[in-house]
Amino acid sequence: MDDAALIEASLELVAERLGDPAPLVYARLFAAFPELEALFVGDRMGTVRGNMLQVTLDCLLDFAGPRAYAHHFIASERVNHAGLGVPSAMFDQFYQTVIATFRDALGAAWTAEAEAAWQRAARALVAAAA
Secondary structure, eight states, X not given: OOHHHHHHHHHHHHHHHHSSOHHHHHHHHHHHOGGGGGGGTTOTTSHHHHHHHXXXXXXXXXXXXXXXSHHHHHHXXXXXXXXXXXXXXXXXXXXXXXXXXXXXXXXXXXXXXXXXXHHHHHXXXXXXXX
């Protein structure tokens, strides 16, 4: 399996087990970076958080596959987030937060191959968008 297929397969398992993973992803993010929670004060329904997670997953899949747009999109989002006071290193940490949340949710179903695929996509996207 290529990286995109491995990521998609693990996403399907996450969806089966968790439904919407956004609450768990953001709980982990806010536990690690409590100062970020204030940026979502107006997101009472979780719509912004859900959209951000979906865009993150789309970008990782793009970078594991065709690499058509994600690096440009993420480079511009780094600038947007810097304007909100989110440093690039903290912005980039979101990928690891997503990966750790999914790894924990899947337990033994999270394979070494899936881990490697997610990490390759995240590292390459961070490097390309820097």
